[in-house]
Amino acid sequence: MLEHNTSGGSQEIGQSVDFKSYCRDVLDFPKQGIIFRDITNLLKNGPVFMMAIDAMALPYKDTMVDAVVAIEARGFIIGAALAYRLGCGLVPVRKQGKLPWQVYQAAYDLEYGQDHLEVHQDAVVPGQRVLIVDDVIATGGTAAAVIRLIKEMRGKIVGAAFLAELTALNGTEKLLGIPVFSLIKY
Numbered sequence: 001m002l003e004h005n006t007s008g009g010s011q012e013i014g015q016s017v018d019f020k021s022y023c024r025d026v027l028d029f030p031k032q033g034i035i036f037r038d039i040t041n042l043l044k045n046g047p048v049f050m051m052a053i054d055a056m057a058l059p060y061k062d063t064m065v066d067a068v069v070a071i072e073a074r075g076f077i078i079g080a081a082l083a084y085r086l087g088c089g090l091v092p093v094r095k096q097g098k099l100p101w102q103v104y105q106a107a108y109d110l111e112y113g114q115d116h117l118e119v120h121q122d123a124v125v126p127g128q129r130v131l132i133v134d135d136v137i138a139t140g141g142t143a144a145a146v147i148r149l150i151k152e153m154r155g156k157i158v159g160a161a162f163l164a165e166l167t168a169l170n171g172t173e174k175l176l177g178i179p180v181f182s183l184i185k186y
Contacts, residue, residue, distance in 0.1 A: 057085040066128045075134035091123045108145035126154035137162040140171030
């Protein structure tokens with residue numbers, strides 16, 4: 001179990017928290033045959049959410065991250081908390097047409113077609129050290145599109161962090177050798 005201490009971090013006491021036990025499987029959502037990994041019970045439990053963010057921040061505490069690049073939509077929840085914990089900025093990556101200024105755009109594949117992600121052109125400056133964050137990595141297409149955006153801006157990607165990873169889908173293979181941290185693995 002992890003216990004929060006007054007210095008703002010978590011320390012390990014005995015066994016680690018089973019974060020997976022705070023998530024639930026929703027069968028046939030959003031369509032037949034899909035098992036949706038629902039993280040809302042973890043998010044609504046303040047102490048467990050705080051411990052999850054502390055655990056996700058730990059591998060990067062000495063990395064000097066300049067910005068967390070968070071992927072819409074649930075990635076914003078994890079990314080904002082992680083940016084706060086790491087003491088760095090937050091860069092939102094949004095779906096097409098949601099950002100008000102000049103953007104870079106990257107396409108990614110969906111099951112039936114393509115979609116696009118966008119980021120402001122001045123969101124990352126050349127050489128800035130960024131950590132890509134999302135709630136879940138499945139097939140890796142979304143995260144791979146974000147990697148292309150960051151590389152277009154000449155940012156330095158120090159890693160990619162996910163609350164959960166669906167390992168059977170091999171999504172991390174699309175991340176071009178970027179170091180990956182996943183708190184929960186399915």
